[in-house]
Amino acid sequence: MKKNRIAFAALLLTTLGLQAQSSLDFKKITVLSNADGDRLVTIFKDIHANPELGFMEVRTAAIVAKELKSLGFTVMTGIGKTGVVATLKNGDGPIVMYRADMDCNAVKETTGLPYASAKMMVNPDGIEVPVAHLCGHDAHTTWMLGIAKNMVAMKNQWKGTLIMIGQPAEEPGGGAAAMEAEMYKKGVPEPDYLLGMHTAPLEVGYYLNAAGPRMAGADQFDVTFHGIGGHGSSPNLAVDPIVMAANAILQYQTIISRNNEPQAPAVITVGAVQAGIDNNVIPASATLKLNTRFFNYTVRDSILKRIERVNLGIAIANNLPKELYPTLTMKGRVSPLTNDKMMVDKIDVALEKLVGPGKNIQGFPAVMGSEDFQHLVINNKKTVYDYFLVGIASAADSAKARKEGKMFPYSNHNGDFKVDLTAIPFGVTLGTTALLEMFQK
Incomplete structure (x- = not known):
């Protein structure tokens, strides 16, 4: 009996050891993301200074297509007018789709940043308007490019098919539906899981990922x-x-x-x-x-x-x-956005191991803001998705807001909205970790 207990204990330790070896390499994810920081910040500043309205993201889409093609993805352009679909097959496994929206707002930027937008565009109504990235879609796009590079560098740690989506026209609400209506007919496989992230004026280092209804x-x-x-x-x-x-x-x-x-x-x-x-x-x-x-x-x-x-x-x-x-x-x-509990729970475990406990802001109710992200899969057999928020406000701006009795230092769609540059590699680490986790059995 004693020998059996010893044998069982040895087997358990071996199993635990194997699990530890097969867990994600969080150190490598962080090192890769930070090492790519300067390149990504340069891309971010360029996209920020050159915003484009919905279904007009020609320049931005070209950047996305070029970067993903250089990484070995099979790239399709012009999907849903200006959308980009990039696919990377890496053996047998889940099909995971990651989405970033590319369009900007018709609002004048007032941040005073050296790379602030001074652009004007003619909107669909024929009116010339100021345009700027004041909802963080420039960060979303940059995050995706950094995540894609990490996923290629870490191909030995996942198996399956990765699909990257550069989506147009989230702000008017039709971009995802336009891509969904076209891409699957052109051979894009339906994903088992859909993942996305959005900027939020939380302090850098924090994020918000929760199950159930999250957006109206x-x-x-x-x-x-x-x-x-x-x-x-x-x-x-x-x-x-x-x-x-x-x-x-x-x-x-x-x-x-x-x-x-x-x-x-x-x-x-x-x-x-x-x-x-x-x-x-x-x-x-x-x-x-x-x-x-x-x-x-x-x-x-x-x-x-x-x-x-x-x-x-x-x-x-x-x-x-x-x-x-x-x-x-x-x-x-x-439609309302409702995160899948299984997917949220799985990703939350990995993110907590990456950044430590207490960084996932809990208790926030669903918001009246809306997203069309879920429309990429809403008509599919599988509609499992998770969309979470990532902090992009500097520590100084956050502290100043708290001192003034404000919950946040600024808000999306306002002329003073800005993304702290340290949020670029941070978002990449979160997105890479979440994607890798969804490829694990």
Whole structure:
């Protein structure tokens, strides 16, 4: 009996030893990422200074394609208009897809950084606007290039197929769907797992990875009020669409405050009002650009129906003929993002071994911000994905914010949003670790 216990103990120690040998080489991941830091920062600054709007990421996509092709990936370009798909086969094993979005915001940068964007672009509406990476997609793209290089350097530590996605047009919400509709028909294999990361104004060194609902669904659409134009001095001879639009803006907010279930999160935002040119002319139309957020599709459908009822009521109150009733044009739609628990738990174990305990910020509720990342797999047989947040704020900026009683030093889509350069290699270490973990049995 004693001999059996000794034999069992020896077997257990051997097994544990084998497990230790087959675990990820966290030191190598960190060394590789830091050693590549200068190159990656140069790429990041270049992409940051040369932002491109959704479905216009020609220059950025070319950088992604060139870098991944040089690493030995099989590269497809022009997927979903400007998307890039790069595939690396490394024996038999899981198929894991990693996604980075490439587009920027139509917001003027105010950071004052030496590599800040001063670019202007003509948007899809034909309006020249300032553009800047104020949501971190420049970091996302750079992270992916660093992760790809690490995965090639560590090919002896994983087996399977790695697919890197450079995605266009996350901001308007249609880029992932455009790629999904095309890439699988062109032979891209459906992944077993989908992984992605997003910048967050947490301090560098911290991240947030949690299971379940994490981001809201969203609709983006335009409502156009059609009126009867005329001279500003004779409003009685016209039907003013600007007044109708202003009335609608106020009524839309009562949908949330008075019609929506208080414990069912929802948001209606009018992000732009477009109407008229001259001071003394009542225009023939006014357009409102709306964005809604939701977690529940019943809530979503109710919001849309009530918006349309508000529009119709305003038209009837202004005695408009049916041909001049308001029109609603849907431009983009994304589903709520819900992280897979198994995948989150598996990755969390590896990330904690990499950076130590206490770095995964817990307790944050799901946010009303939205993503289209999940639409890359939403129609597949397997829809297992994890999307987590990575801290990009400097220690100094974070400390200053805390002293001022602020939760974060800045926010996404604001002109002062910035990525501390130390977040570039840090994000690469996290992404590499998470990817490698998903290839482990």
